[in-house]
Amino acid sequence: MTPLIFITNDDGYLSRGLRHLADTAKEFGDVVVVAPESNASGQSTSITCARPLRVRHVGDWGGVAYHACSGTPADCVKMGTEQICPRRPDLVLSGINFGSNASINIIYSGTMGAVLEGCLSGFPSIGFSLLHHNPEGDLSGCTAVVQHILSEVLAHPLPDWTGLNVNIPRLPADQIKGIRICRQARAAWRDSLEKRIDPAGQPYYWMTGKFVCNDMEPDSDMRALTDGYVSVVPVRPDFTHCEAIPLLGHLAKENCETTA
Amino acid sequence: MTPLIFITNDDGYLSRGLRHLADTAKEFGDVVVVAPESNASGQSTSITCARPLRVRHVGDWGGVAYHACSGTPADCVKMGTEQICPRRPDLVLSGINFGSNASINIIYSGTMGAVLEGCLSGFPSIGFSLLHHNPEGDLSGCTAVVQHILSEVLAHPLPDWTGLNVNIPRLPADQIKGIRICRQARAAWRDSLEKRIDPAGQPYYWMTGKFVCNDMEPDSDMRALTDGYVSVVPVRPDFTHCEAIPLLGHLAKENCETTA
Numbered sequence: 001m002t003p004l005i006f007i008t009n010d011d012g013y014l015s016r017g018l019r020h021l022a023d024t025a026k027e028f029g030d031v032v033v034v035a036p037e038s039n040a041s042g043q044s045t046s047i048t049c050a051r052p053l054r055v056r057h058v059g060d061w062g063g064v065a066y067h068a069c070s071g072t073p074a075d076c077v078k079m080g081t082e083q084i085c086p087r088r089p090d091l092v093l094s095g096i097n098f099g100s101n102a103s104i105n106i107i108y109s110g111t112m113g114a115v116l117e118g119c120l121s122g123f124p125s126i127g128f129s130l131l132h133h134n135p136e137g138d139l140s141g142c143t144a145v146v147q148h149i150l151s152e153v154l155a156h157p158l159p160d161w162t163g164l165n166v167n168i169p170r171l172p173a174d175q176i177k178g179i180r181i182c183r184q185a186r187a188a189w190r191d192s193l194e195k196r197i198d199p200a201g202q203p204y205y206w207m208t209g210k211f212v213c214n215d216m217e218p219d220s221d222m223r224a225l226t227d228g229y230v231s232v233v234p235v236r237p238d239f240t241h242c243e244a245i246p247l248l249g250h251l252a253k254e255n256c257e258t259t260a
Numbered sequence: 261m262t263p264l265i266f267i268t269n270d271d272g273y274l275s276r277g278l279r280h281l282a283d284t285a286k287e288f289g290d291v292v293v294v295a296p297e298s299n300a301s302g303q304s305t306s307i308t309c310a311r312p313l314r315v316r317h318v319g320d321w322g323g324v325a326y327h328a329c330s331g332t333p334a335d336c337v338k339m340g341t342e343q344i345c346p347r348r349p350d351l352v353l354s355g356i357n358f359g360s361n362a363s364i365n366i367i368y369s370g371t372m373g374a375v376l377e378g379c380l381s382g383f384p385s386i387g388f389s390l391l392h393h394n395p396e397g398d399l400s401g402c403t404a405v406v407q408h409i410l411s412e413v414l415a416h417p418l419p420d421w422t423g424l425n426v427n428i429p430r431l432p433a434d435q436i437k438g439i440r441i442c443r444q445a446r447a448a449w450r451d452s453l454e455k456r457i458d459p460a461g462q463p464y465y466w467m468t469g470k471f472v473c474n475d476m477e478p479d480s481d482m483r484a485l486t487d488g489y490v491s492v493v494p495v496r497p498d499f500t501h502c503e504a505i506p507l508l509g510h511l512a513k514e515n516c517e518t519t520a
Contacts, residue, residue: 041309041310042306042307042309042310044303044304044307044334045304045305046303047368047467048467049302050302052456052464052465053453053465054462054463072306078453078467082451083455083465104497107376107497108305110306112499113304116499120367120448149511152510153511158504158508159501159504159507159508161446161501162501165499177515178512178514178515179511179512179513181505181508183502183505184499184500188380191342192338193339193342195343204314206312206313207309207335219505232508233500234500234501234504234505234507236501238443238444238446238499238501239372239425239493239497240494241419241421241498243419244422245442245443247494248418248492250412251408251413251439251492252440252492254437254438255436255437255438
C-alpha cells in the first residue's frame with residue numbers, strides 16, 4: 001500500500017519550509033498536512049488543555065491537502081493522526097524549520113516537540129531543520145537530504161520508540177559533505193533575558209541569549225554541522241539519566257514518616 | 261553560606277502546592293519564588309519568544325518573597341535565576357504540582373520543563389508532584405519527602421547535568437512505604453481528542469485521553485508509585501537515544517549531491 005505521510009511544523013501552515021517538505025515527501029507516498037495557524041516556535045512539546053482546539057482545511061497545494069490547527073505542534077500531531085488522516089500514518093514528519101534544532105535547541109523546539117509526540121505515539125518520526133533563520137532562505141540544499149532519509153527509513157524501519165533530529169547546514173547542495181549519525185551536543189543558552197524600560201518607566205524583558213557549546217567531540221551534532229555535514233541524532237521521549245541511577249542510592253529510603 | 265533556593269511551578273503563584281514547597285524549603289535556606297501569573301500546565305519546556313516578559317513582586321508570605329511572571333515555567337527559571345535572585349541559586353525547585361508527572365507525563369509537564377531548564381543552566385534541579393489532581397488536595401504526605409530529599413541533595417550534590425523528577429503517591433504520610441530511585445516508565449496517551457459540535461454546528465476538540473502504561477517492571481516509576489513508594493527519576497535535558505546510534509549506519513553518507 002502507498003505509504004501515508006503526515007507532516008506538521010512549528011512555523012505555521014504558510015511556511016515555505018513546510019511546502020518544500022510536503023513537495024519532496026509526496027514522491028514517497030500520500031501526504032496529509034496539519035500545521036499551526038501561525039508561528040509556534042519555542043513551544044517544545046506543550047499541549048493545549050485549557051481551551052478547545054479547532055482545525056480547518058485551508059487549501060490543496062501541489063496535490064496535498066493542508067489543514068491549519070489552532071494549537072501547538074504536538075497538538076497538530078494528535079489532531080492530524082487521530083482526526084484528519086484517513087488511516088494510521090506510516091511516517092510523521094516535521095519541518096523544514098528555519099533555524100537550528102541541534103544540540104540543546106531540541107528542548108525548546110516546537111518542530112522537535114511534534115517529533116517527540118509522534119514518537120511516543122508509536123510513529124516513526126523525523127524533524128528537519130535548516131541552519132538558516134530567514135524564512136526566505138534557500139531550501140534547495142535540503143531536497144536530496146530529505147529524499148535520502150525518507151527512502152532509507154521507508155526501506156529500513158527505524159528502531160522502536162525512535163525519532164530523528166535532522167539538521168542541515170546552510171550550504172548549497174553540492175557543498176554539503178555528507179550525513180553523520182550523532183549524539184546531542186551539550187550546550188546552554190546564557191544571558192537569556194534582555195531588560196528594557198517601557199515608555200511608562202516599567203521594565204520588560206526580551207528572550208535572547210548567547211548559545212554556548214564546548215562539546216565539539218567527533219560524535220556530537222555540533223561538530224558534524226561545523227564540519228559541513230548533516231547531523232542525524234536518534235531521539236526518544238525519555239529523559240531518564242540512566243548513568244545517575246546507581247549514584248543516587250542515598251536518596252532511597254524504606255519509610256518516610258520522619259524527616260532525615 | 262546559607263543556601264539560596266529558587267522555586268517555581270506551573271500551577272501559578274497562588275497555588276497551595278507552591279506555598280507548601282516554599283514553606284518546607286525555607287528550613288533549608290533563603291527562598292526566592294518566581295512563578296507563572298496563572299496556570300501553565302502542559303507547557304513543557306516552552307519559552308516565550310514573540311512577546312516581551314513582565315515580572316512583578318506580588319507579596320511576602322511566610323517570610324518568602326513571591327514574584328509573578330507573565331511567561332512559562334521555563335521562562336520563570338530564566339527570569340528568577342538571571343534577574344531576581346540576588347546571587348546564583350544553589351538549588352532550583354518546581355512544584356508541588358497537583359497531578360502526576362511520572363512516566364511520559366514529564367514530556368508535557370511545565371513543572372518538569374522548569375526542572376529541565378534549571379538543569380541545562382547548570383543548577384541542581386528538582387520537581388515535586390503529588391498524585392492528586394485536586395488543587396485543594398492534602399499535601400501533608402509531601403512534607404517529609406521534600407525534607408528528606410532537600411537534606412540529602414544539599415549534603416551530597418547531585419551528579420553533573422542531573423535533575424530529579426519526584427512523584428509522591430496520594431497517601432497519608434504514615435502510609436507512604438518509602439522512596440525508590442527509578443527510570444521513566446514507557447507509556448502513552450491514547451484517544452487524545454474528544455470531538456464536540458458547537459452551537460453553530462462546527463466541530464471543536466478537547467484534549468483528554470487514556471493513559472496506557474504496560475511498563476510495570478520493578479525499576480519503573482509507575483511500579484514504585486503503584487506499590488505506594490515515592491518515585492525519584494534522575495533526568496537530564498538530553499533526548500539522544502544512544503542505543504539506536506549503531507543501528508542507523510545505513511543513513512550515513514559521504515555526499516548528498518544525488519538522491520538515494
